[in-house]
Amino acid sequence: MIKALSRFAIRYGLVPVAYGILRLYLCLVRIRSEHEEELLDYLRHGGKGIAAVWHQRILLVIRYARRFREFTPAVMISRSRDGDLIADVCRRLNFRPVRGSSSRGGREALATIIAELSVHPTAVHAVDGPRGPRGLIKAGIIRMAQLSGAPIIPVYISVNRAWTLRSWDRFLIPKPFSTIRVRWDNPIPVPAELDHALFETIRLDIEKRMRDNQGQDDRDNGWSETLF
Numbered sequence: 001m002i003k004a005l006s007r008f009a010i011r012y013g014l015v016p017v018a019y020g021i022l023r024l025y026l027c028l029v030r031i032r033s034e035h036e037e038e039l040l041d042y043l044r045h046g047g048k049g050i051a052a053v054w055h056q057r058i059l060l061v062i063r064y065a066r067r068f069r070e071f072t073p074a075v076m077i078s079r080s081r082d083g084d085l086i087a088d089v090c091r092r093l094n095f096r097p098v099r100g101s102s103s104r105g106g107r108e109a110l111a112t113i114i115a116e117l118s119v120h121p122t123a124v125h126a127v128d129g130p131r132g133p134r135g136l137i138k139a140g141i142i143r144m145a146q147l148s149g150a151p152i153i154p155v156y157i158s159v160n161r162a163w164t165l166r167s168w169d170r171f172l173i174p175k176p177f178s179t180i181r182v183r184w185d186n187p188i189p190v191p192a193e194l195d196h197a198l199f200e201t202i203r204l205d206i207e208k209r210m211r212d213n214q215g216q217d218d219r220d221n222g223w224s225e226t227l228f
Helices: 002-011 015-026 036-044 055-061 064-071 081-092 106-117 139-148 196-220
Strands: 030-034 049-053 074-077 096-099 122-126 152-159 162-164 172-174 179-184
Touching: 015 081, 036 049, 036 064, 036 179, 049 055, 049 139, 055 064, 055 152, 055 172, 055 179, 074 081, 074 106, 081 096, 096 106, 106 122, 106 139, 122 139, 139 152, 139 196, 152 196, 179 196
Parallel strands: 030 179, 049 122, 049 152, 074 096, 074 122
Antiparallel strands: 152 179, 162 172
16 A cells, blocks of 8 residues: 555655655654754764664654754665655655665665765664564664764654554554654764674674664553564
């Protein structure tokens, strides 16, 4: 259903209309953020970071993401037709879409984001996208942090009431008048020199940290469904 609607919007040039409707709909949702001011201060004073999010939660923060438009974050987006719609939305948020994924154009996209991080403070990455498995952090974000020198900054996005789609990630759509909680974690530095064993240890440590924290935030925000 969502795929069919996105392709229809792209084919008939209705992306601006769809985006406007989405923004209006998300105005019905309340957003609470934690540690946002500390993060903004960090970025405005020369800090860098790669925001790490779960693919399932992307829609929940479309309206919230506008608060970071001053930094024009880079974000990796697949070269699929669905990615065309997401890229258009990102541009409207003043984000810089970089097209590529683990299955197609990933190496070139990674090099582009590393170059972007040399002159811009931040990027955003869906750690288990674009095809999953859900809740498993792929190597891309570790490599991105290792080569750019920018730390990984996990962000936990929870909602108390939402519809769950039957997609690989069980994508969440917030229900009207629900509450979304956005909580920023501390930056996690990744060393420039890593052998295979240490690389995998860091990946697993960040995966466990993000899974545990996301689960706890979901419970605190009244969401009982298991994420993973």
